[in-house]
Amino acid sequence: MALWWRRCCFSRAPAFGSLRSLLEAEGPRLGSGSRAGRAVGGAEMHYFLGRSTVLSFPKIRSIFLRFHHTTTSRTCSCSKTVTDEKFKDPFKLGRKDLKNLYEDIKKELLVSTAELREMCEYYFDGKGKAFRPMIVVLMARACNIHHNNSGEVQASQRSVAIIAEMIHTASLVHDDVIDDANSRRGKMTVNQIWGERKAVLAGDFILSAASVALARIGNTTIISVLSQVIEDLVRGEFLQLGSKENENERFAHYLEKTFKKTASLIANSCKAVCFHTRLP
Known part of the structure; x- marks a missing residue:
């Protein structure tokens, strides 16, 4: 699976190209916002993509809206040739799948x-x-094309995207309490309006609703994969509360914390939709 991921994610197939571009563009911002412990850029993507070197990311946000990269004629691992085709805007590519999200x-x-x-x-x-x-539905599309030449996202794969957003949002509510944050996405946080105790309960409720939706998928492997995300979120938060004196240990600590707090959700959500396609 790891070898397949590296091969395909960095190919020039449109779905994979859009996925790669979106990941590279988002890289510097994965550590932004009021979630203080999140890591930035290269180290996290190094962890997530399994690359042997740290990637460098463009610093402009406009790459989200337009992709100017063109491809040369070559055959990707999907046995499809792409000739001088521009990468599609990932948000346009996945817009239909995320309608009414x-x-x-x-x-x-x-x-x-x-x-x-x-x-x-x-x-x-x-x-x-x-x-x-968006990452989840792009991965679902890419896997489905690779497996049976179908570009449609299955209902259960879309459910994984919904669950991923719910788990992420529940973690934001809890993190705002831990960080005593005042604002989120340009408005006051839940804990500032309703108080910390009620905010914790609201985060718990969102997480429980996500768990119910996850159980409804009915695939034990997918349930196990996404349940790991919740465990990683808690472990990552605990790692953030600690530190290491030795410089080498400190960097390893940083990487592990970053993966558990942020990258695990992305990686395991993508892994979950792959199981629907029975990839080798």
Whole structure:
């Protein structure tokens, strides 16, 4: 799987090209925001992509909207030849698959208490980039094309994208409490409006709703893979609270913390959608 990932992710096939470009563009920003312990750029992508060297990333955000790279004629591991074709905008490529994403997430948050419902839906307002679900649907498309030449994302693969966004958002609610953050995405945080105790409970509820949606997929392998993400998030937060005196140990500590807090969700979500295609 690791060899296949390296081969395909860095090929020139449009779906994989868009995925690669999106990952490289997002790299410097994975450590931004109020989540103080997140690592930046190269080290995290080195961990995530399994590369032997640290990647260098473009510093311009406009790469999200337009990709100017062109390809040369070559055959990728999918046995398809791409000739002078521009990489597609990943957000346009995955737009159809993520249509009504936040509405569908809100349907998972079945709660009768008005205040709790408002808290849980607070960050699902469509103001986020939806970077993680976008990565998931791009990976699903790429895997399906590679496996059976189908570019359609399956319903269960889309469910993985929804679950990934829910797990991520639950972690944001909890992190804002830990960091005593005042703002998130240009507005006040849940903990600032409703208080820390209620914010913790709201994060727990989002996580429980994600777990219910995960169980509904019915694939034990996928359940195991995505459950690992939740464990990694907790372990990563604990690692952030500690430090190492030795410089070499400190960097290794940083890499492990970064993978568990941020990259594990992306990597394991992508891994989960691959199981639907029965890749070798």
